[in-house]
Amino acid sequence: MARLTLKNIGKSFGKTEVLKNISLDVEDGEFLSLVGQSGCGKSTLLRIISGLEAPSRGEILIDGQVVTEQSPKQRNIAMVFQDYALYPHMSVAENMAMPLIMSQLPLHARLPLVRHVAPSARRAKPSMATQVETVAKQLRIDHLLTRKPAQLSGGQRQRVALGRALVRNPGIFLMDEPLSNLDAKLRVEVRREISELHHSSGLTFVYVTHDQTEAMTMSDRVALMQGGEVLQVAAPNTLYTNPVSVDVARFIGSPQINILPVQSRLDGLFLGDINLHLETIGKVSDLQLGLRPEALSFRGVAGLQLQPIKPGSILLPFQKRMVEDLGPEILIHGCFEADPEIEIRVRAQKNTDYGKTDQFAGTHKLQVAIDPTQLLLFNAHGLRIQPTPHMAQSLGEVVT
Numbered sequence: 197m198a199r200l201t202l203k204n205i206g207k208s209f210g211k212t213e214v215l216k217n218i219s220l221d222v223e224d225g226e227f228l229s230l231v232g233q234s235g236c237g238k239s240t241l242l243r244i245i246s247g248l249e250a251p252s253r254g255e256i257l258i259d260g261q262v263v264t265e266q267s268p269k270q271r272n273i274a275m276v277f278q279d280y281a282l283y284p285h286m287s288v289a290e291n292m293a294m295p296l297i298m299s300q301l302p303l304h305a306r307l308p309l310v311r312h313v314a315p316s317a318r319r320a321k322p323s324m325a326t327q328v329e330t331v332a333k334q335l336r337i338d339h340l341l342t343r344k345p346a347q348l349s350g351g352q353r354q355r356v357a358l359g360r361a362l363v364r365n366p367g368i369f370l371m372d373e374p375l376s377n378l379d380a381k382l383r384v385e386v387r388r389e390i391s392e393l394h395h396s397s398g399l400t401f402v403y404v405t406h407d408q409t410e411a412m413t414m415s416d417r418v419a420l421m422q423g424g425e426v427l428q429v430a431a432p433n434t435l436y437t438n439p440v441s442v443d444v445a446r447f448i449g450s451p452q453i454n455i456l457p458v459q460s461r462l463d464g465l466f467l468g469d470i471n472l473h474l475e476t477i478g479k480v481s482d483l484q485l486g487l488r489p490e491a492l493s494f495r496g497v498a499g500l501q502l503q504p505i506k507p508g509s510i511l512l513p514f515q516k517r518m519v520e521d522l523g524p525e526i527l528i529h530g531c532f533e534a535d536p537e538i539e540i541r542v543r544a545q546k547n548t549d550y551g552k553t554d555q556f557a558g559t560h561k562l563q564v565a566i567d568p569t570q571l572l573l574f575n576a577h578g579l580r581i582q583p584t585p586h587m588a589q590s591l592g593e594v595v596t
């Protein structure tokens with residue numbers, strides 16, 4: 197186990213700056229995911245942590261010791277890549293033993309032929325075999341030890357790659373998109389296994405993915421990256437409910453958050469000409485309003501599990517355009533009449549009446565209630581600001 201600290205890490209390839217001043221603390225035994233769109237610098241940061249790439253600026257510390265100049269081996273870090281990188285001519289057992297051979301045997305004794313006869317290799321062999329077997333059992337691949345990688349499924353190959361990394365007993369375990377070559381069902385399975393592995397090993401995990409579901413389901417904390425910077429580091433639920441910016445709010449959450457341009461005026465917050473009855477910043481300014489698809493609910497539509505509408509909710513006329521049936525819930529695409537240009541997604545749970553009639557046939561005009569406690573407000577630069585929900589007394593659009 198180990199604590200990892202990154203201080204002001206920067207990286208440029210030629211004139212292109214791909215990492216800008218990244219500082220992060222990963223606690224001992226924590227599972228931290230680096231998540232972000234393709235090209236944001238996740239893999240480069242992971243390679244810098246591992247020692248495969250040198251930073252242009254900044255320091256890396258493990259347990260308080262500066263390791264920036266150390267080799268990957270000296271850092272006692274293991275890394276698993278998306279392509280597994282297994283040796284095709286070696287058995288599973290030999291693949292898994294390779295890191296032990298490299299770290300425990302002198303150079304001459306590592307050669308394949310010499311390995312079987314050199315005294316140092318013969319002495320080390322039983323203990324290496326035991327270590328490999330222990331890890332193979334932990335990953336439930338002990339029945340595959342004599343097979344070659346070509347005789348394994350994708351999920352089994354991935355487990356061998358995990359096993360090979362674990363067998364060295366590393367302090368920190370780095371993973372770069374380890375599930376991206378697996379099909380959807382297997383991804384869910386291996387995701388659970390990686391979480392179990394994290395809990396049982398107690399190791400510090402740093403995990404790179406562009407898939408927010410992976411990051412949100414496995415991690416203690418998620419660092420969301422964009423353009424070589426970390427936008428926010430927080431627990432998954434905090435990123436979802438308390439994003440620091442529009443960019444974070446847009447990346448986290450599926451279906452995506454609705455973002456609407458609104459205007460703060462002296463007498464409230466306006467969507468088009470509709471007063472949303474929120475006290476804002478007390479001056480005229482263009483803002484952005486974030487509404488998660490589940491922060492909206494329909495009024496009086498048969499077949500939907502209608503949430504009790506909270507006092508203070510704002511009712512807005514909504515024009516339905518398309519309905520997607522997702523099984524237990526539906527996603528309704530449409531727009532507020534106040535702003536037909538912006539597509540709005542509303543997520544609603546079905547009840548047992550759903551499907552008995554076509555609830556939405558001909559129902560193009562609906563009423564949507566917005567829960568004001570679930571609004572997210574951002575300034576013109578996309579940074580979060582805190583509105584004060586405020587119940588209007590007199591106007592009919594607000595539920596009292």
Ligand SMILES: Nc1ncnc2c1ncn2[C@@H]1O[C@H](COP(=O)(O)OP(=O)(O)OP(=O)(O)O)[C@@H](O)[C@H]1O
Binds near residue numbers: 214233236237238239
């Ligand atoms: N060796 C290199 N030389 C020049 N540019 C590089 C090099 N390695 C990475 N880059 C650039 O750095 C940027 C970040 O790449 P990186 O692979 O870290 O992104 P990523 O977030 O991991 O993307 P992906 O999810 O697609 O793997 C990209 O624009 C990439 O083209």
